[in-house]
Amino acid sequence: MLHELFLLLSGHPSPILTPSGLLPSFPLVSPSERALLSSLSSLGHLHISLRNACSTITTTHPSTIARAVASGISTSHLHAFRARILSVEQQVLSRSAGMVGGYDIVSLAKIMSEFEGWERILSYLHSLASAMGEMSGGQLINRLRTDIHTGFPTLEAVSQHLLKVAETAWLREVSTWVLYGRLPSSEDFFITESESVVLNPVNEDETGVLKEYTIAKSRLPSFVTPDTASSILFIGRALSVIRLRGGANTGIASDTISPEMTLLPVHLSHLQSLQSPLSPQKLLTAVSEIRLSLSKHTLQKLLPASKIIDVVHVLREFFLLGRGEFAGAIVEQASEQVRNRWRRPGASGGMGASGVKSSSSSAVVKEGEVSSILTRTWGVLSSLQGEETTDERLDTARDLLYLSLVKPPPAASVASTPVHPKAKLGESFKDLLVGVPVTLNFHLSWPLELFLQPADLETYDAIFAYLISVRHTLIRLQTLWRGRRYPPAPLAFSKSENRAVAKARREVIKKREGIERAVWATAGLSVFFLETLVGYWQGEVVGGAFGELMEILGQGLEEAPEEEQQRQQEDEDGDLWMADGEDQDVRNVEEKTKEQQDPESLMREHHLYLSRLKRGLFLADHQFAPLLKKFLTSSEALASRIERMGRRNRLTDLNITPDTSTNDREVAECMASCRLVRNLLGMLIERLQRIDEERDIGGGELLSSGRKGGGGVGKIDRLLMRLDLANLRLGD
Structure with a gap:
């Protein structure tokens, strides 16, 4: 019977013990012995259930953090429990005086005392494993950080160990992102990849595709502050863009080690200095040191101060209409284009293959007509300058900006992904300039991708459509007084009048x-x-x-x-x-x-x-x-x-x-x-x-x-x- 008891405790089902106690074939067991055996039976079944749950989690759970914690439970705590079983069994077999009494009688009470505290530990681990199936990695870390304050020393030690395992797994994911700029394969990392954006490549060898990343706040562990999450997002995104665009070694031999890779040991040491439980302030300090180091040794060489300031001025003067003559010129050219459209023969004809039909008429607007508006606008602005005057920002804007039609999304995608009203701010104003939706685009090229994001340019375009619509109506009303x-x-009356x-x-x-x-x-x-x-x-x-x-x-x-x-x-x-x-x-x-x-x-x-x-x-x-x-x-x-x-x-x-x-x-x-x-x-x-x-x-x-x-x-x-x-x- 003792052999079957140890088999049950170690995870092997016994023919004489069930979760409810002994089978009827052993009627001579006293009530006190039955109670002790029932406790041991409950302990054994907790072990079996917990072992099965951990096995399921380690093989099927999408979260690497959850899999690491389940593996930690199996390899550490369940292993310690099984080692305790073997130790007690060895004492019985060796007839240890502390375990075996006279006439080779083994007291169930002594056996039970050897497993004191384990029922609380296994019950806690079982409840944790049961809840892990519905938890993300961040939620699991949050629970473990709460569990270290339960008040039971044994449970505190268990939860601290599992928290260390979870936070170590989380730091591995962070390391993959902040050291190499590669997104972890785990589904519970708090940075997610959004739709790729097709950009204007610097040369023909580049793909022109830049991945964008966002923070999923629901996946953030509680100790990660918004500033820390923002810094982690920036570091990984910068490294990702550098890797995509050839890094700081563009134009240098390919076997040269890039500066960001030479900083890898230093950056890794900052993460290795962190200890569990992770402190929000220490984590922020480590991430900030990595961010500043990357900035000092890499980003300052890729994107100097003058270039950022010039681009911000260009965005201010043209997207935000800070240059008044640009607003007046583009409105005038757009109005002239609309007038010419109605003057040409067949303006009321059907839609062409490369055109877009105006919402207010049957006239067709082609891509070339829209782009020519900005081209003529540059000509007007250039004519306002003196022959010896050079406007560098106007030249920069001429190279970076272009006007185009807004291509309607496919009908299938519109039906499958409805757009929230807040998602496309200012979208309704884009058709007021020429009668059809147009967009002012910006050639986002390397290395401006380190500072600007496609989402920023969408915001600028929405603001431009908003402001130019107001300016268009204002100029239209003001010109009424000219006519x-x-x-x-x-006339004086004549006699015949x-x-x-x-x-x-x-x-x-x-x-x-x-x-x-x-x-x-x-x-x-x-x-x-x-x-x-x-x-x-x-x-x-x-x-x-x-x-x-x-x-x-x-x-x-x-x-x-x-x-x-x-x-x-x-x-x-x-x-x-x-x-x-x-x-x-x-x-x-x-x-x-x-x-x-x-x-x-x-x-x-x-x-x-x-x-x-x-x-x-x-x-x-x-x-x-x-x-x-x-x-x-x-x-x-x-x-x-x-x-x-x-x-x-x-x-x-x-x-x-x-x-x-x-x-x-x-x-x-x-x-x-x-x-x-x-x-x-x-x-x-x-x-x-x-x-x-x-x-x-x-x-x-x-x-x-x-x-x-x-x-x-x-x-x-x-x-x-x-x-x-x-x-x-x-x-x-």
């Missing part, structure tokens, strides 16, 4: 003035609103946020004294990514700004800059943006009716009287359009007031990050004070 003609004064005809003409002119007064007042209100909005956006929002970004990039304010600018330029020439610390006079400043000068921090600040822009431009507000789209389209419709009204007036002045019913219908449509524009304008003002109230309640009314010189950037009450439309009867 405005005041009616000529009535019919006085009744002259009186009728005066009545027509008087009626025309009454109608036009309301129409031109509405158009003037629209111009005033859009001019104020554009001025606020460019001066307060974009200008303020861009000034703060330039301070972080090391450029400083343009108003800085000449000596300070010279010192800042010397710092920039050394390295934007990291301060070298060689100049004793600026060492303290470099130490303070060290955290802001590494590339990961710069990318984070750039993303924050884009977030501020979206918020300050109200593009992220899902009530204001649709209202503004309706207001712009209604204002465009009003402008078209005003132009038709002007043509009708010219016919009237030439004594060519149009059809009366047509005149009445056009007048009614024009007045209805005026009412719609005024109503939408009132709704926009109300929404701005509501946004101001909501931000004041939430304490987040400022776009500024609180740095020096940034207080009060983009506050909405300044815009509302400039508008000051409360006393105007917008609804009339």
Whole structure:
């Protein structure tokens, strides 16, 4: 019977013991012995069940962390339990005095005492293994970090050992990413690969495909702070891009070891210095050291300061319309392209093979027509310069930017993956420039991929479509005044002239003035609103946020004294990514700004800059943006009716009287359009007031990050004070 008992404890089913106790074939067992045997039976079945569960996890679980923990349970704790069984069995077989009494009697109580504490350990391990089937690696680590504080010393030791196993497995995954830039094969790593983006390759040998990565917050262990996760993402992504683009050794012999690989032992030592349980602060310190080391020895050589600052200026001047002549030129060229499209023969024909049909007509827009808009715009901007003047940023923009049609996604993908309204911010504004959706693209090439991401450029394109739509409508309304003609004064009456005809003409002119007064007042209100909005956006929002970004990039304010600018330029020439610390006079400043000068921090600040822009431009507000789209389209419709009204007036002045019913219908449509524009304008003002109230309640009314010189950037009450439309009867 003892032999069968040890077989059961060691994981072999016994014919005489079941989870409920002894079989009826042993009726002479006393109640106390039955209780002891039942406890030992429960212990044996826990062992069997736990061993099977661990075997299943190690072979089928998708998480490498869970498999490592299950393997740790089997190889360490279950092995120790089986070793204890063998030890007790050896004592019985050797008739140890402490175990075997007189007449070779083995006390079940003594056997049970040898397994004291094991029932609690096996029960804990069994509950952990049962829960592991539904856990990710991060969730398992979080549970083990909680279990080390159960209050039982034996369970604390077990959970600490398993936590060390889990965190070691997690660090292996992190090491694969931060040391080599390769994504671990495990499905529970917190960095995931998103869709690959086709980019413009530097040369014909490159594939032009850049993988993008995102953080899955649900997979993050609790000890990984957002800053640490962001740094880990940046390091691995940078290494991945460097490996894809040929690294820092582009143009160097292939057998030369790249700088990032020479740093491998140093970076590995930072990770090996971490001990379980992992401290959030120590992990952040280790990751930061790796990030700064990679920055100092590799990234500063690939992407110098001047190139980053130039690209950010190009994005500011052209995507954010910081260069006003660019906005005016591209709107003019787009409008001219639309006019030419309708002038050409067969403009109302069907859709061509390479064209896209306008949403408002049957005219076809081809890819070449869209790209030619930007080409002619560059020509206009170049003509504004002097013969001896060289605009380097314009030349850079000419090389990097191109305009193209937005290709509609396949019908199958649209049906299978519905897009959330928040996913395509500003998408609805892309068709207001030429009547079909167009996009302003940026040639993202090496090594700018280390600083910019395709998602950043999508945000810039959405902001560009948003801003250029407003500027297009504003210019359209402003040009109405160029064609405005005041009616000529009535001619002096001759003896032969019919006085009744002259009186009728005066009545027509008087009626025309009454109608036009309301129409031109509405158009003037629209111009005033859009001019104020554009001025606020460019001066307060974009200008303020861009000034703060330039301070972080090391450029400083343009108003800085000449000596300070010279010192800042010397710092920039050394390295934007990291301060070298060689100049004793600026060492303290470099130490303070060290955290802001590494590339990961710069990318984070750039993303924050884009977030501020979206918020300050109200593009992220899902009530204001649709209202503004309706207001712009209604204002465009009003402008078209005003132009038709002007043509009708010219016919009237030439004594060519149009059809009366047509005149009445056009007048009614024009007045209805005026009412719609005024109503939408009132709704926009109300929404701005509501946004101001909501931000004041939430304490987040400022776009500024609180740095020096940034207080009060983009506050909405300044815009509302400039508008000051409360006393105007917008609804009339």
